[in-house]
Amino acid sequence: MITDILTVLVIGYVIFELIEHVLFPLVWSFAARNRKSLCGNEGMLGKEVEVKSWQGGEGRVLVDGELWNAGSGDLLQPGDKAFVQKVDGLVLKIASRNDAGFHA
8 A cells, every 4th residue: 555655656756857857848948949039139130229320321229228330221310210130240230110121
């Protein structure tokens, strides 16, 4: 009787540990593959920026509370909103919403 109870408890414990340390990490790693990166270049793409200063085809923009150098072929003015299309080193390539090449 006691050996049956202990056997069930041990088997239950082993199954729980396998699920916790093998199955859950595998499921989460597969789910993480489909998520967009929150950091690095991939995390910047598509973010909305606010133009702070602009002259010609370049200027400074505000992204998540940080000022970045940016360049664009669009006519932009301070206060305009645009979106990050590409990250080239420490310079953002941005485009306005009504730009034909915009993809969010």
